[in-house]
Amino acid sequence: MKFTEHLVDKYKREWRQNFTHPFVQELGSGTLDKEKFRFYMIQDYLYLIDYARLFALGAMKADDLATMGKFAALLDSTLSGEMSLHRTYAAQFGISRQELEEAKPSPVTLAYSHYMLHVAQKGTLAELTAALLPCAWSYWEIGKELNAIPGAADHEFYGEWVRSYSSDEFGSHALWCIELMDRLAEGKSDAELARLEEIFLNTTRYEYMFWDMSYNGQMWPEATDSK
Numbered sequence: 001m002k003f004t005e006h007l008v009d010k011y012k013r014e015w016r017q018n019f020t021h022p023f024v025q026e027l028g029s030g031t032l033d034k035e036k037f038r039f040y041m042i043q044d045y046l047y048l049i050d051y052a053r054l055f056a057l058g059a060m061k062a063d064d065l066a067t068m069g070k071f072a073a074l075l076d077s078t079l080s081g082e083m084s085l086h087r088t089y090a091a092q093f094g095i096s097r098q099e100l101e102e103a104k105p106s107p108v109t110l111a112y113s114h115y116m117l118h119v120a121q122k123g124t125l126a127e128l129t130a131a132l133l134p135c136a137w138s139y140w141e142i143g144k145e146l147n148a149i150p151g152a153a154d155h156e157f158y159g160e161w162v163r164s165y166s167s168d169e170f171g172s173h174a175l176w177c178i179e180l181m182d183r184l185a186e187g188k189s190d191a192e193l194a195r196l197e198e199i200f201l202n203t204t205r206y207e208y209m210f211w212d213m214s215y216n217g218q219m220w221p222e223a224t225d226s227k
């Protein structure tokens, strides 16, 4: 069994939970409250800015030019491809690019993106790849599952999201990350593999928390006046 197959098999409960979250289900049925989506889209934009930095660190840590070049390409496609989806949705909500960039991250956005950046800065290339894998892979799988729901890809508002994440272009990026993970896991010690599993589990769980935070519009607690 490939290492990546082993990962989703070992953590199938946590992995599948991302697909069954009401945010994802309602995105697929087209019934998702637009205010929830608005909150998600702003937070995801902030998330992607830091996520793109992971690709820069991947280029830094790569051992060969092909891998270095691919990380650089992923960095560019995140900033100019994936994030243009967010800018298009933002425009529909009347949110400017500046407003998007000046928005404040929620506790979960901050925790998730900074966890990934910490692993990427401190760890090996394999650890960095384990951190980013659930993002790319679960979105592609979710995109494909939602695309199979009749009408989801043609939905007047959410169809564009479904088409983007189920696209062959996004899929080829996710596949490259999966293959890189399998290549980097080869010959690693049991202790190193256990570390990769732990990172994969953490970011798989953070994916769930991101859907949940978006569904509930969870921001920082309000401070109250104390007596």
Ligand SMILES: Cc1ncc(CO)c(N)n1
Pocket: 044, 047, 048, 082, 134, 135, 136, 139, 207, 210
């Ligand atoms: C939270 C999150 N995970 C993964 C992706 C896919 O890039 C995204 N846009 N946002």
